Amino acid sequence: MDMEEYLRERRRLVDDALERHLPRDDTYPEEIHKAVRYSVFSGGKRLRPILTLAATEAVGGDEQTAIPFACAIEIIHTYSLIHDDLPAMDDDDLRRGKPTSHKVFGEAIAILAGDALNTEAFNLIARETLEKGINPVLALEIITEITDAAGLKGMVTGQVLDLEKEDQPCRPEELEFIHRHKTASLITASVRVGARLGGAGPSELEALTNYGMAIGLAFQIVDDLLDVEGGKEWGKVRGRDKNLSKATYPALHGLEASRSKARELSEKACAAIDGFDHRADPLRSLAEYIVSRTY
Amino acid sequence: MDMEEYLRERRRLVDDALERHLPRDDTYPEEIHKAVRYSVFSGGKRLRPILTLAATEAVGGDEQTAIPFACAIEIIHTYSLIHDDLPAMDDDDLRRGKPTSHKVFGEAIAILAGDALNTEAFNLIARETLEKGINPVLALEIITEITDAAGLKGMVTGQVLDLEKEDQPCRPEELEFIHRHKTASLITASVRVGARLGGAGPSELEALTNYGMAIGLAFQIVDDLLDVEGGKEWGKVRGRDKNLSKATYPALHGLEASRSKARELSEKACAAIDGFDHRADPLRSLAEYIVSRTY
Numbered sequence: 001m002d003m004e005e006y007l008r009e010r011r012r013l014v015d016d017a018l019e020r021h022l023p024r025d026d027t028y029p030e031e032i033h034k035a036v037r038y039s040v041f042s043g044g045k046r047l048r049p050i051l052t053l054a055a056t057e058a059v060g061g062d063e064q065t066a067i068p069f070a071c072a073i074e075i076i077h078t079y080s081l082i083h084d085d086l087p088a089m090d091d092d093d094l095r096r097g098k099p100t101s102h103k104v105f106g107e108a109i110a111i112l113a114g115d116a117l118n119t120e121a122f123n124l125i126a127r128e129t130l131e132k133g134i135n136p137v138l139a140l141e142i143i144t145e146i147t148d149a150a151g152l153k154g155m156v157t158g159q160v161l162d163l164e165k166e167d168q169p170c171r172p173e174e175l176e177f178i179h180r181h182k183t184a185s186l187i188t189a190s191v192r193v194g195a196r197l198g199g200a201g202p203s204e205l206e207a208l209t210n211y212g213m214a215i216g217l218a219f220q221i222v223d224d225l226l227d228v229e230g231g232k233e234w235g236k237v238r239g240r241d242k243n244l245s246k247a248t249y250p251a252l253h254g255l256e257a258s259r260s261k262a263r264e265l266s267e268k269a270c271a272a273i274d275g276f277d278h279r280a281d282p283l284r285s286l287a288e289y290i291v292s293r294t295y
Numbered sequence: 296m297d298m299e300e301y302l303r304e305r306r307r308l309v310d311d312a313l314e315r316h317l318p319r320d321d322t323y324p325e326e327i328h329k330a331v332r333y334s335v336f337s338g339g340k341r342l343r344p345i346l347t348l349a350a351t352e353a354v355g356g357d358e359q360t361a362i363p364f365a366c367a368i369e370i371i372h373t374y375s376l377i378h379d380d381l382p383a384m385d386d387d388d389l390r391r392g393k394p395t396s397h398k399v400f401g402e403a404i405a406i407l408a409g410d411a412l413n414t415e416a417f418n419l420i421a422r423e424t425l426e427k428g429i430n431p432v433l434a435l436e437i438i439t440e441i442t443d444a445a446g447l448k449g450m451v452t453g454q455v456l457d458l459e460k461e462d463q464p465c466r467p468e469e470l471e472f473i474h475r476h477k478t479a480s481l482i483t484a485s486v487r488v489g490a491r492l493g494g495a496g497p498s499e500l501e502a503l504t505n506y507g508m509a510i511g512l513a514f515q516i517v518d519d520l521l522d523v524e525g526g527k528e529w530g531k532v533r534g535r536d537k538n539l540s541k542a543t544y545p546a547l548h549g550l551e552a553s554r555s556k557a558r559e560l561s562e563k564a565c566a567a568i569d570g571f572d573h574r575a576d577p578l579r580s581l582a583e584y585i586v587s588r589t590y
Contacts (some may be wrong), residue, residue, distance in 0.1 A: 122442050143438075151411050
């Protein structure tokens with residue numbers, strides 16, 4: 001399959017849905033609506049929602065049902081980036097080659113834009129489930145999955161430890177714990193949500209969970225590598241992790257070991273879904289894409 | 296009825312449920328779990344969840360069903376206070392007589408504690424709905440109500456305008472717009488959610504919506520009054536609004552007009568539920584309590 005074409009087409013699907021679901025940026029008061037859209041439409045890869053759609057496809061589900069949930073996950077991811085970039089957190093000026101939200105709109109609006117996105121994600125899920133007649137019990141189960149992945153059992157705890165470990169020694173198993181929570185839990189949820197909406201059975205769901213965890217960990221290692229050696233497509237200030245004395249995979253294990261670990265995880269992900277037919281090909285290509293990406 | 300006793304008993308009900316629903320503060324990593332509990336259990340009045348329970352009671356519903364939703368609303372309220380107190384927002388050092396979250400835990404943890412609470416509120420609703428076998432469609436409808444009240448159509452927009460109007464002239468109708476969004480929308484949702492869970496019919500729901508909006512506006516006017524003339528129970532630094540050049544009801548209309556407006560709204564709230572029987576007595580007392588409170 002032509003991966004570039006596939007990603008472009010999926011991104012358009014996700015972008016069109018986000019466009020429909022988010023209020024226009026001339027809605028009163030304009031500043032906050034502009035801030036919300038600025039971050040949601042800032043050229044993200046849409047990896048998480050594309051994983052949701054690909055997982056649904058892999059088990060023979062209907063993509064249309066998965067789209068609102070895929071968008072909600074991307075919206076939650078976006079809120080986390082806005083807050084993560086704040087001066088009190090990672091204090092980043094650039095994201096995807098553009099000034100971060102608080103640099104453009106100020107800190108107060110950036111905080112509120114993140115808060116609004118976190119809230120609106122659940123509005124979107126609830127509203128679309130009711131409108132499209134999606135199974136309401138399944139939708140509620142998915143809300144527990146997503147909130148477990150994004151909240152205290154997942155992403156927030158990863159963020160806390162990521163900050164705590166600045167300037168502190170970090171053991172390999174602690175670093176993996178951080179990566180699992182900070183990054184891999186929401187990526188795994190993206191895959192699981194698509195699978196569940198597509199009607200995956202228990203063994204399929206288990207395989208896809210293993211797939212998701214492996215690519216989630218690979219994704220974070222590649223992120224850490226790009227911080228060291230990324231080109232201009234990377235779109236962030238290079239060497240930020242080192243300046244912040246962040247615990248990263250390359251800092252702990254070196255560049256070469258990081259590259260092979262990422263590749264190994266990508267292969268592990270593909271092995272987990274070995275028993276799936278050709279409908280899982282996009283997931284296989286995505287596992288490859290995640291370790292070969294340059295931004 | 297003995298209002299003090301009623302409030303005490305209801306607060307205990309809400310506190311016990313929150314205690315059960317939130318992870319223990321020795322959960323790893325402890326700092327974030329301590330921060331979450333610090334703000335949730337910092338002596339709040341529990342007005343919003345008590346309104347949810349009282350509204351359910353007023354239409355003959357079962358309080359036990361309403362408790363998780365009441366707790367979720369209190370959790371969302373708590374997240375909004377943590378973020379509102381941040382240096383980039385209102386920059387408050389004290390809340391309910393205690394140091395604010397970022398003064399105790401630092402800004403990064405305060406931001407993440409707010410984020411976690413916002414997320415966990417929806418986890419709580421989804422989980423409890425599934426466990427208790429509550430009508431899942433109703434639960435999803437309630438999620439849309441709460442997120443409309445807390446997100447871009449409600450509280451967040453109120454916060455944005457509240458910040459925008461610092462040092463700026465504010466017309467009376469603009470101030471009411473801010474109060475409706477910043478405060479009254481979540482208070483109205485608290486009442487509506489209880490009513491809907493209790494099985495309110497359309498005319499009951501309409502009456503309770505009018506009740507909620509009136510007490511919500513009254514609540515904010517009293518808040519503004521307490522900022523000027525509150526005693527030590529108030530627990531915040533007095534005169535903050537003036538120092539921040541906030542648009543407030545007393546600043547625009549004077550103390551005397553503010554007091555009568557609050558009282559008028561409280562009476563309007565009671566008039567809205569005039570046709571309800573004795574089971575609405577707690578709501579009537581709460582409307583009185585809101586304008587006579589000293590903290």
